Amino acid sequence: MARQHDSPESHPEGGALNAAISEAIVRLMADTTGRGPTKARTTVDRDLIVVMLQNTLTTGERYLADSDRAEQVLGMRRAYQEAMRADCIAAIEDLAGRTVIAFMSANHIDPDLDAEVFVLEPQAPPSA
Numbered sequence: 001m002a003r004q005h006d007s008p009e010s011h012p013e014g015g016a017l018n019a020a021i022s023e024a025i026v027r028l029m030a031d032t033t034g035r036g037p038t039k040a041r042t043t044v045d046r047d048l049i050v051v052m053l054q055n056t057l058t059t060g061e062r063y064l065a066d067s068d069r070a071e072q073v074l075g076m077r078r079a080y081q082e083a084m085r086a087d088c089i090a091a092i093e094d095l096a097g098r099t100v101i102a103f104m105s106a107n108h109i110d111p112d113l114d115a116e117v118f119v120l121e122p123q124a125p126p127s128a
Helices: 014-033 059-066 070-096
Strands: 039-045 048-054 100-108 113-120
Touching: 014 039, 014 048, 014 070, 059 070, 070 100, 070 113
Parallel strands: none
Antiparallel strands: 039 048, 048 113, 100 113
């Protein structure tokens, strides 16, 4: 079921929306893992939002990855992202004022990157 959202005027737009989304996802990651990424960049293109995060691994995860345990670290990151799913979707929907119909997440160890991808329900074309 699609969520009801406030009028578009109550939501940030453009660069302010991108910054607000980056801040929200960084905050959720920090609250969940104990440390947030050091860089975040959000791109919004029509019905697609991509949040690229850099330097996301904790000291412990980096130690495990450097000790040939990268697959275990990636598995743990998948578990975090599955647990964070509802909160991430809610943050995007609240900030963008649109419904998320798909959420995908991927991690990479070296370089230390994380991509959070949100697909939004297409907007109806404006009435003539």
